[in-house]
Amino acid sequence: MKTERCILHSDLNNFYASVEMLRHPELREKPLAVCGSMEDRHGVVLAKNGLAKAMGVKTGEVFWQAKKKCPALERVTADFPAYLRVSEKVRAVYDRYTDLIEPFGIDECWLDVTASRDLFGSGRKIADEIRETVKREFGVTVSVGVSWNKIFAKLGSDMKKPDAVTEITPENYRETVWRLPAADLLFVGAATAKKLSFMGISTIGDLANADEDRLVSELGKWGSTLHRYARGEDDSLVRPRGETREAKSIGNSLTCYRDLVNEDEVRILMILLSDSVAARLSETDLGRARTVKITVTDNELRHYGKQGKLERPTRSGKEIADCAMKLFREVYPWRLPVRAVGVSVCDFSLGAEQLDLFSDYRKEERAEKLDAAIAKLRGKYGNLAVQRGTVLKDKRLADLDVKGAHIIHPDGGYEGK
Numbered sequence: 001m002k003t004e005r006c007i008l009h010s011d012l013n014n015f016y017a018s019v020e021m022l023r024h025p026e027l028r029e030k031p032l033a034v035c036g037s038m039e040d041r042h043g044v045v046l047a048k049n050g051l052a053k054a055m056g057v058k059t060g061e062v063f064w065q066a067k068k069k070c071p072a073l074e075r076v077t078a079d080f081p082a083y084l085r086v087s088e089k090v091r092a093v094y095d096r097y098t099d100l101i102e103p104f105g106i107d108e109c110w111l112d113v114t115a116s117r118d119l120f121g122s123g124r125k126i127a128d129e130i131r132e133t134v135k136r137e138f139g140v141t142v143s144v145g146v147s148w149n150k151i152f153a154k155l156g157s158d159m160k161k162p163d164a165v166t167e168i169t170p171e172n173y174r175e176t177v178w179r180l181p182a183a184d185l186l187f188v189g190a191a192t193a194k195k196l197s198f199m200g201i202s203t204i205g206d207l208a209n210a211d212e213d214r215l216v217s218e219l220g221k222w223g224s225t226l227h228r229y230a231r232g233e234d235d236s237l238v239r240p241r242g243e244t245r246e247a248k249s250i251g252n253s254l255t256c257y258r259d260l261v262n263e264d265e266v267r268i269l270m271i272l273l274s275d276s277v278a279a280r281l282s283e284t285d286l287g288r289a290r291t292v293k294i295t296v297t298d299n300e301l302r303h304y305g306k307q308g309k310l311e312r313p314t315r316s317g318k319e320i321a322d323c324a325m326k327l328f329r330e331v332y333p334w335r336l337p338v339r340a341v342g343v344s345v346c347d348f349s350l351g352a353e354q355l356d357l358f359s360d361y362r363k364e365e366r367a368e369k370l371d372a373a374i375a376k377l378r379g380k381y382g383n384l385a386v387q388r389g390t391v392l393k394d395k396r397l398a399d400l401d402v403k404g405a406h407i408i409h410p411d412g413g414y415e416g417k
Ligand SMILES: [Mg+2]
Pocket: 011, 012, 013, 014, 015, 107, 108
């Protein structure tokens, strides 16, 4: 018989604010917001401590708005290199138990400890040891989910926090997981949640017990994937850190100096990216693309990814952008502001229309449009600098990037199959 896997998902609680309270003990008893840099006059709240949360301070709002609700609110500027240092120390604790560690953002990791149990005891025992060790050695807390698949392990770490372990077993998942809202499931975006609710599906249990054909007819292949997730049939592997997947694809990504807080802002970047991808595609002999992939990175550096088929093979920036936005709405839950987006295309076909006498002309036209759009964006957002793909990086994140934290990668992230 195949051994059941044992997967942990470990999540540093309230991470940025916890690190700041360690560095500034005098702020421990005060409501605290961790904000974007001062040079950005609109400094968005990236994280807050429990006291600020109790006063209604929300992630993604600008500091002065938060201060209205909570006049005593203290502010510190986010120091990403410091957070990364703590994050790496905590990962070194995980390393004591397994080499199968897949980061999900700066503060979360999946650990496959299936083979570690002979040495260290049960998954719950390992989770408890990790929890105790991290607290004792670094003064921050984690919550850990223990399960046989990544999706349920992640749900487990969300269920009880801070400083807690939740085990989701084949015996208890119906009572624990199935009563949660379907939107709590990882990778259920706002549009997906809405579609599910129209179908009368409000909990994960509803989703698990829904008719698969009906889900597929409403959501396509994604419906079948979510059905499996809800039933605990996610068999995706914990990918060892640093593993990259090679794929023949053309992609581009953008990181912003300021987090994007609504869909309109995201749409502008998706259009820019799709145009640049279309322009690059037209410079190759790959033909037209049939598949679009997006990645979205939130401001705690978690990646969301999804791919979808185009209605027909295309080289059009607009068609790529339309598909990219659809995927975004399906997969992004908007729990946090968006830091970076990536668009790539793959699955190329050399159709009869491959020869295009006007391609040179169109290339130029696109390049002009792209420049004009970037100029417009800069005008609109002032010192929000828009950066092109892999050439330029977010200065605030430069230190992270050098150390290999995966900031943006058009083909990276965890993808629904
Ligand atoms: Mg966390």
